[in-house]
Structures are given as structure tokens and as C-alpha cells.
Amino acid sequence: MGFLQKYQKDFEEYDCLEQDFIDDELIWAQLKKKENPSRAEVRSVLDKAEKKVRLEPEEMAILIQNQDPETIKEMYALANRLKREIYGDRIVFFAPLYISNKCANNCKYCGFRHENHQIERRTLTLDEITEEVRIMIDEGQKRTVLVYGESPETSVDFICASVRQVYNTKRGKGEIRRANINCAPLSRAELQQLKEVGIGT
Ligand code: SF4
Incomplete structure (x- = not known):
């Protein structure tokens, strides 16, 4: 389902407003x-x-x-x-974890743009996410930003499942304490789902 179809209801609601918010x-x-x-x-x-x-x-x-x-x-x-x-003088580092580079959009600055035919496209499975997170934890990472392109493979249900997978991956006393996400625009109901799985921002 394309972006316009997916958010048709939200757009209709927005179009009914008397003026731009x-x-x-x-x-x-x-x-x-x-x-x-x-x-x-x-x-x-x-x-x-x-x-x-x-x-x-x-x-x-x-x-x-x-x-x-x-x-x-x-x-x-x-x-x-x-x-x-x-x-204070605190600097917080986030290690990015690229979950999927499949994207329907074509932002000129981005290597994931759909017109870029020079890259192999992948969406990690939940098992692969566990493997990646173990490596990150072994390197001492505690915070991550999960990156998704915009494609039917990275629905909000998949995003929620991948965030849970990250939080459920432990190595001794090591774990990822904060998973932020970088993904396609979401509806309010979808944002609520993400809040429930405990994303950072
Ligand atoms: S991943 Fe994001 S920035 Fe890159 S092409 Fe897709 S929408 Fe644009």
C-alpha cells in the first residue's frame, strides 16, 4: 500500500480543517x-x-x-x-542499527532512495536483529537508533516487533536501554503503538 492510500483517512481529516494548522x-x-x-x-x-x-x-x-x-x-x-x-557536559552517543534500506521514496541526499540501483536491499529478520544487537552490546553500546526506509515490509507492527526484539536481547548484564527510531511518518494510532513498546523518541 502506498503512502497516499495508507494515510488517506488522515489526509481527509486534515483537508476538512478550515485552515492550515x-x-x-x-x-x-x-x-x-x-x-x-x-x-x-x-x-x-x-x-x-x-x-x-x-x-x-x-x-x-x-x-x-x-x-x-x-x-x-x-x-x-x-x-x-x-x-x-x-x-551539563554530558554527550550521549547513539549507535545506528539499519533495519531496512528498502524505501519507496527518492530523497536526493539518501542512499536508500529507490532510484539508487547500486545497493543490495535488505530488511533484517528478527533473528538477524538479535545478532546485530549482541554485537552492539559487546562493543559497550547502550543506546541505539533503529533506521527503517518506507516500505510495506516496515509496517508499524514490524517496527514494534523489532523494538521488542532489541529490548529483549541481553548479554550478561549488557542490554540496550534506549531504542529510538527513524522511520516513515505515522498516524496518531501508530505512534500510540510505538509508545506502548517503549521507544525513546
Ligand atoms: S530512507 Fe528516508 S531519507 Fe532515505 S529515501 Fe527513504 S524517506 Fe528519503
Whole structure:
């Protein structure tokens, strides 16, 4: 089943909306309204950001439109402080595991594009996934990103099965603790299925 057929119902729902869910005019109007904000306005948004409270679009517009060098420096300093507080100097590595390079799409930058006839196409079986994951664990990997092209072989049910396979593969005390995925666009119901098997992002 092709992409358009698969998501036909979702597209119909989307087409019935009176307007695009990204309202360009509203965004531009908010940006226009907040041209050259005062220092007091900028600092009030920074006070909120410092408390790690989500900013509203109008508040984002104030930061985007700020042209004042003094408060721009304060923005940088706060961003740096929050980044250090939340992430510290930690760097997280993910080892990619290519589950399938079969893809119906043709993105120019990608070796998986369907017009590329120079590669062998494979979708790993669940047993092959176990083998690959064992090798990754033996190398000390704890996090992975599972990569799938867009093809009928990599349905959401297969993706869920492969994520389970990854989590169920153990080597002594070693295991993959976090499996993220890189796959085709999914419907809300399909995303729910993935949440249930415990994907990272
Ligand atoms: S794998 Fe992703 S990036 Fe590559 S051709 Fe398919 S859709 Fe495009």
C-alpha cells in the first residue's frame, strides 16, 4: 500500500480543517506586533524562561524580535546557564542499527532512495536483529537508533516487533536501554503503538 492510500483517512481529516494548522498569518502578525520590544518586556520573558516554564508564541516573538545588544547578551547568558544546568557536559552517543534500506521514496541526499540501483536491499529478520544487537552490546553500546526506509515490509507492527526484539536481547548484564527510531511518518494510532513498546523518541 502506498503512502497516499495508507494515510488517506488522515489526509481527509486534515483537508476538512478550515485552515492550515500552522497559521502563517498569525505568526507574522505576532512577530510584527512585537517589533523592537522594550528591555522590560524581554527581561520579563527571560524571568519566565529561567523558571523553565514553557513560553507562549507571543513571548517567543519578543525574543526573536529583540534587537537590543544588552538584553541579547542576557539571553545568551541565560541560554548557556540553562543548557549547563539541564545537560551539563554530558554527550550521549547513539549507535545506528539499519533495519531496512528498502524505501519507496527518492530523497536526493539518501542512499536508500529507490532510484539508487547500486545497493543490495535488505530488511533484517528478527533473528538477524538479535545478532546485530549482541554485537552492539559487546562493543559497550547502550543506546541505539533503529533506521527503517518506507516500505510495506516496515509496517508499524514490524517496527514494534523489532523494538521488542532489541529490548529483549541481553548479554550478561549488557542490554540496550534506549531504542529510538527513524522511520516513515505515522498516524496518531501508530505512534500510540510505538509508545506502548517503549521507544525513546
Ligand atoms: S530512507 Fe528516508 S531519507 Fe532515505 S529515501 Fe527513504 S524517506 Fe528519503
